[in-house]
Amino acid sequence: MIDAHIHLDQYATHEQATLLASGAPFITVSTNYLSCLANLQLAQHPNVHSALGYHPEQPVASAQEEAAIFALIRANRDRIVAIGEVGLPYYEQVDRDAHIALLERFIALAKELDKPIVLHAVYEDAQVACNLLEKHQLTRAHFHWFKGDATTITRMIENGYMVSITPDICYEPEIRSLVARYPLSQLMVETDGPWPFEQEFSGQLTAPTMMARSIEEIARLKQLPTEQVATQLYNNTTTFYRL
Numbered sequence: 001m002i003d004a005h006i007h008l009d010q011y012a013t014h015e016q017a018t019l020l021a022s023g024a025p026f027i028t029v030s031t032n033y034l035s036c037l038a039n040l041q042l043a044q045h046p047n048v049h050s051a052l053g054y055h056p057e058q059p060v061a062s063a064q065e066e067a068a069i070f071a072l073i074r075a076n077r078d079r080i081v082a083i084g085e086v087g088l089p090y091y092e093q094v095d096r097d098a099h100i101a102l103l104e105r106f107i108a109l110a111k112e113l114d115k116p117i118v119l120h121a122v123y124e125d126a127q128v129a130c131n132l133l134e135k136h137q138l139t140r141a142h143f144h145w146f147k148g149d150a151t152t153i154t155r156m157i158e159n160g161y162m163v164s165i166t167p168d169i170c171y172e173p174e175i176r177s178l179v180a181r182y183p184l185s186q187l188m189v190e191t192d193g194p195w196p197f198e199q200e201f202s203g204q205l206t207a208p209t210m211m212a213r214s215i216e217e218i219a220r221l222k223q224l225p226t227e228q229v230a231t232q233l234y235n236n237t238t239t240f241y242r243l
């Protein structure tokens with residue numbers, strides 16, 4: 001299993017040690033400049049691959065912070081696997097126009113550096129993200145924890161975009177219907193850890209072991225053997241991120 005989207009820098013040091021000891025590979029995404037620095041440090045571990053970006057669910061980056069992040073991405077272009085986490089604010093509607101403009105600059109940079117982009121863009125925001133991706137002809141796009149309408153889902157499938165599924169597939173009907181529709185060849189699994197999950201995962205530290213349950217549920221929905229689905233998801237992730 002590969003965790004296609006985790007915030008490893010947001011775990012306590014002793015928790016990071018436990019997760020790294022599990023031997024599972026991770027793609028750790030960044031939320032701001034300091035988070036980018038922390039993830040670059042973590043990526044010295046052979047199983048950790050870093051993405052640098054600026055999370056959209058916060059006030060938009062200052063000009064200085066944006067310049068620092070872009071410079072860091074350029075300087076580390078051969079050490080990072082992607083640009084992310086970037087996107088548009090849905091849950092905290094702040095600086096929307098500025099976030100759209102910043103997202104477009106990240107997409108242009110990803111195109112220029114030939115890197116995939118990790119997107120936080122749900123519901124109506126996904127349409128805006130699709131418009132920008134199409135405008136810049138960036139096809140290596142990963143919509144993490146995606147939720148959206150049927151028209152956007154069809155557009156994303158046709159454009160070859162990837163989506164990743166969190167453990168909430170075990171209890172969210174909206175995610176289960178997305179998985180039923182989305183081609184297995186364009187799916188990955190993630191935890192978005194340390195984000196906490198509910199129901200059977202309630203009270204547990206979010207860890208990649210939870211993805212075993214996600215894979216079981218994906219296999220059930222696709223009516224395929226779990227082992228086959230696990231292998232496909234692993235290969236999807238290593239191919240997309242060129243690991």
Ligand SMILES: [Zn+2]
Pocket residue numbers: 005007029085144192
């Ligand atoms: Zn995230």
